[in-house]
Amino acid sequence: MNTNTGTNTDTNTARGWLTDDVALVTGGGSGIGRAVVKRFLAEGARGVGVLVRSAEHVASLQQEFGDRVVVVCGDVRSPQDNAAAVDATVERFGKLDTLVGNAGVWDFFARLEKLSLEQLSESFDEIFAINVKGYVLAARAAAPHLRASHGSMIFTLSNAAFYPGGGGPLYVASKHAGVGLVKQLAYELAPDVRVNAVAPGGTATPLRGPASLGKQEQRLSELPGFEASVANSMPLRFMAQPEDHTGHYVLLASRANSRATTASIVHSDGGWEIRGFARNT
Numbered sequence: 001m002n003t004n005t006g007t008n009t010d011t012n013t014a015r016g017w018l019t020d021d022v023a024l025v026t027g028g029g030s031g032i033g034r035a036v037v038k039r040f041l042a043e044g045a046r047g048v049g050v051l052v053r054s055a056e057h058v059a060s061l062q063q064e065f066g067d068r069v070v071v072v073c074g075d076v077r078s079p080q081d082n083a084a085a086v087d088a089t090v091e092r093f094g095k096l097d098t099l100v101g102n103a104g105v106w107d108f109f110a111r112l113e114k115l116s117l118e119q120l121s122e123s124f125d126e127i128f129a130i131n132v133k134g135y136v137l138a139a140r141a142a143a144p145h146l147r148a149s150h151g152s153m154i155f156t157l158s159n160a161a162f163y164p165g166g167g168g169p170l171y172v173a174s175k176h177a178g179v180g181l182v183k184q185l186a187y188e189l190a191p192d193v194r195v196n197a198v199a200p201g202g203t204a205t206p207l208r209g210p211a212s213l214g215k216q217e218q219r220l221s222e223l224p225g226f227e228a229s230v231a232n233s234m235p236l237r238f239m240a241q242p243e244d245h246t247g248h249y250v251l252l253a254s255r256a257n258s259r260a261t262t263a264s265i266v267h268s269d270g271g272w273e274i275r276g277f278a279r280n281t
């Protein structure tokens with residue numbers, strides 16, 4: 001684990017919905033998390049802490065955003081790394097208003113009966129440790145600061161948090177667990193901290209799989225035909241880009257615009273719930 005505080009002096013102070021706010025985004029080196037980092041800064045955030053897994057993400061975030069980010073390299077499965085990310089963010093920017101729990105892995109549609117018992121057991125442990133425990137540990141580390149600031153938590157869930165078919169049983173169950181986590185944390189942390197989520201559908205990102213299935217280097221966006229298959233299965237008929245979801249995070253983070261909203265999950269999935277055949281009359 002190491003901390004890179006950066007030296008770039010870009011001081012973009014554009015006013016927006018998050019003027020002077022401070023956020024921490026886990027898994028913010030790529031995909032949806034990175035788009036959230038960029039959008040929060042564009043909305044006037046004072047700074048954003050980012051917890052990433054790779055040195056490559058540390059360097060590229062640093063290069064793009066300079067001293068408006070503080071980047072911690074660690075693993076969301078580690079209580080210490082989550083605490084270090086929160087501490088680095090508060091030390092650097094003076095407070096924490098929003099936690100975005102976002103780091104995750106996908107199971108590449110691994111089916112129950114296709115996995116050996118050993119694979120099933122190990123990939124359950126790995127996927128749940130990243131997708132669920134990672135959110136729990138980030139919430140635990142951030143909670144005292146968010147109570148102090150009367151801030152909020154936002155978790156990245158998925159269409160797979162509500163419906164089958166967005167993965168195999170392990171990914172789908174892990175994202176369903178996220179729904180329970182959002183509701184229970186919203187209940188426990190009220191009235192000080194609002195807790196909400198965004199549930200994207202298929203999105204063009206390099207989302208990877210678990211090492212226990214040998215899929216740690218495989219990327220969702222490289223699956224043959226993935227874009228067409230997502231587009232064809234959605235009423236809105238396109239695969240989202242990471243930027244397509246970021247407005248929902250801004251809305252939920254904004255005290256001025258979401259003061260009365262907690263335990264809510266915004267669907268950003270192209271209409272997964274209303275899939276089917278409409279009569280052309």
Ligand SMILES: NC(=O)c1ccc[n+]([C@@H]2O[C@H](COP(=O)([O-])OP(=O)(O)OC[C@H]3O[C@@H](n4cnc5c(N)ncnc54)[C@H](O)[C@@H]3O)[C@@H](O)[C@H]2O)c1
Nearest residue numbers: 027030031032053075076103104158201202203205206207
């Ligand atoms: N891409 C999609 O189609 C899609 C759809 C619905 C939900 N999601 C969810 O969106 C979230 C972000 O994923 P994405 O699609 O942007 O993919 P992504 O791979 O670009 O982002 C996930 C990030 O999490 C990081 N990460 C993974 N394991 C980690 C660990 N143990 N410790 C620290 N960081 C770790 C990765 O390095 C990566 O940067 C995930 O929770 C994913 O489940 C994605």
